[in-house]
Amino acid sequence: MTKTFYITTPIYYVNGDPHMGHAYTTIACDVMARFKRLDGYDVHFLTGTDEHGIKVLQAARDGGVDPQTFTDQVSQKFQDILPALNISNDDFIRTTSARHKKGAQVLWEAIAKSGNIYKGGYSGWYAVRDEAYYQEDETEIRADGKRYALSSGAECTWMEEESYFFKLSAWGDRLLEFYDKNPDFIGPESSKKEVISFVKGGLKDLSISRTTFDWGIPVPGDEKHVMYVWLDALSNYITALGYGSDDDSLFQKFWPAQFHAVGKEITRFHCIYWPAFLMAANIANPERVFANGWWIMEGQKMSKSLGNVVTPEDLINRYGVDGARYVLLRDLPFGNDGNFVHENAVNRLNSDMSNGFGNLAQRTLSMINKNCGGQVPTPGDLSIEDQALLIEVREELIHEMRKEFENFRFSAALEHFMKAVNHANMYVDRQAPWKLKKENPDRMATVLYVLAETVRALAIAIQPFVPASANKMLDQLAITEDARTFAHLDKAHALKAGTALPEPQGVFPRLEVQKAA
RNA sequence: GGCAGCGUAGCUCAGGGGUAGAGCAGAGGAAUCAUAAUCCUUUGGUCGGGGGUUCAAAUCCCUCCGCUGCUACCA
Incomplete structure (x- = not known):
């Protein structure tokens, strides 16, 4: 069940x-x-x-x-x-x-x-201004003979109210x-x-x-x-x-x-x-x-008088829906207070999503589009490195993320994700498929297949955080909507060679750094 | 006032008795497939101040300073 x-x-x-x-x-x-x-x-x-x-x-x-x-x-x-x-x-x-x-x-x-539950009476020194009852020792009688709350200075009067008690x-x-x-x-x-x-x-x-x-x-x-x-x-x-x-x-x-x-x-x-x-x-x-x-904003408490209250619309306008979702959960461990700094948020989004993950997908899909006839390439035998990367993104990553989610450690889960993205980008540079194009086209096809499969796994894993963007990426890999759960991460649901892929498009456009709220 | 938490690199944050960590920002290099993105190397901190325990403290204890929440019927 x-x-x-x-x-x-x-x-x-x-x-x-x-x-x-x-x-x-x-x-x-x-x-x-x-x-x-x-x-x-x-x-x-x-x-x-x-x-x-x-x-x-x-x-x-x-x-x-x-x-x-x-x-x-x-x-x-x-x-x-x-x-x-x-x-x-x-x-x-x-x-x-x-x-x-x-x-x-x-x-x-x-x-x-x-x-x-029993019916009783509630009585005490009530301050209308504070809407609160005070104990006698929380109040004082001042020179005017009236009683005031020590904490707020509000005037108190004796009130008795019928009330049910738990x-x-x-x-x-x-x-x-x-x-x-x-x-x-x-x-x-x-x-x-x-x-x-x-x-x-x-x-x-x-x-x-x-x-x-x-x-x-x-x-x-x-x-x-x-x-x-x-x-x-x-x-x-x-x-x-x-x-x-x-x-x-x-x-x-x-x-x-x-x-x-x-x-x-x-x-x-x-x-x-x-x-x-x-x-x-x-x-x-x-x-x-x-x-x-709680969040503070650029080092200051958010308040109406300071005029620095940030609304959900503000965040969406600045970072987009997925961007807003991402920056709120990326740096701050859930449970801690945090300081929201716009410049950091922009840097974070650009370096993680645009330069890191987005660019990984783009360079992969673009090479496939130009060199493999716009179809998922046919892989040959997998090297040790190919296998290591695939195991990491298909199995290890989700295992780590699951552990972090058990403890509401969203930022830690994203750290694991970015680590995997970094490993994938390292893999691209080491394999240098643009060189293989002339030297060993079959090997190039294998490398690009491994990369496409890596992007598929990463896009599936990141869906909870940036659902719309992840879905766009999965669309570009021609993954049907019913094949995007964590159960589909495994080899059995891997990309099929020869599948036609649409023209690649950037999914995470870079943001300009802008100052002030 | 009391209780609890926090104060660690320029920034955002991890760590938590045994030679200080990550990402971003900065510097240098490699590469050129890609959203001028990537990859490698690297600068940078007497871990809020002071005192104590210990062979050894960012990490434990005390105290001071600053910030945050709670302090009962108020989300």
Whole structure:
């Protein structure tokens, strides 16, 4: 039976427009999803938008529209960037959709049924400006007799609110045991330490409903409450699979998820609350949560006031779709924070894709076109060097890449790829087929065959990162679309001599270095 | 303030107790099939500052500086 692979991005909060960070996480997931599909897995890839909560409500009011209209508009922007970045998601979930609301309520009921929800009161020093409650020792009384939050200086008033609570305090030990038994659950290591120390510090019960506004999912049986946005939001990973609906076949098939990608700022929600909710509802936990870092731009934090916020469209305009995908994953190890420098990105694309891989393909195809009648040449006996190169690109490379993908090391996978490209270019120079043309045409045909076969294997392997370009290259080798998976890397699916090839065209045009954002 | 991470060649980043690594950028050479691309050689760092442990520290410990995230109901 085919192995399933369920992968999710976070659902993006619609209080702002999509930016480079959203693109980054989404692209990383897409690359993983494509890799797994090519590797024979039955993949389900989910992304979506998180649309409830007071911030969205306020943003809608500020814009003078009702919240549903507002979220429709912003969610659409997030949906629009998916085809623009060539994202292969199988589904898009919105937390305002009927299917999600229903599923979230079913989850609530499942947790309630287990005895983990109780009604209580929430009280504390509330700062309207911060939308946050503070402990008494987090506030001070100033000369004017009023109370202010120490951290923000916002004025606080005593508030009491009826609220439902989740018995998070009861789950600390079971969470720690879960982390212990599943050491790969949280990555990278820094996030894991943070989460474990947080849990060890002791967990308090979690308020999971609100009565102060109504832009949310009604609590089953007590509709003056709406569900806490994180309980609402996290449940998307199962509601999108039909959890709690009449047809939960996808849920049966794909849950638990193999991989939740998150930004490093939301690891706590995914690594503490989410498993606790699921365990309480007696649902299996996801296998892995991996947090990616944040980008800064040319050494500076991205911010609206600095005017250096980079949007997905900016990246596409500058680097093309495949170029944007490539430069985001090439240098920075997934999980680390990074500094995005345009000059480096251009250099990277030019030297790796244009000069390295693109030129390898072009010189190979061009020689075949001119010297072999535009057909795949007929190879003779293979030398040791021929065989070594073919083994590297057909077998060893994908083996190495697979290992790196297991640990989300996209940049390391690309390093292996570029190493193979370099070896192929070395091979061209050593064999010098342009000399063989006069001295030994049969040997030239063999060398060009080995090279064409090398380009085929490399193009197949690089598909997850630069799908459109890789496909163009495979078109030029007359590889049919159903013969492009990793299973086709082997000798049995090698190029057939005599196959007519189209006129070669450059696939990775060089970019000009340009300064400033 | 507390917790965690980071600070390594001009740039982007690996590494992590035993004579400092990669790619790009720079320099020199070879070749000319190719998107003037390729291939070879090569310059370059007292691994943020200071202190300590050790025969030996970029790597462990302490401290200081700078940056980042979290600090509970706020994505």
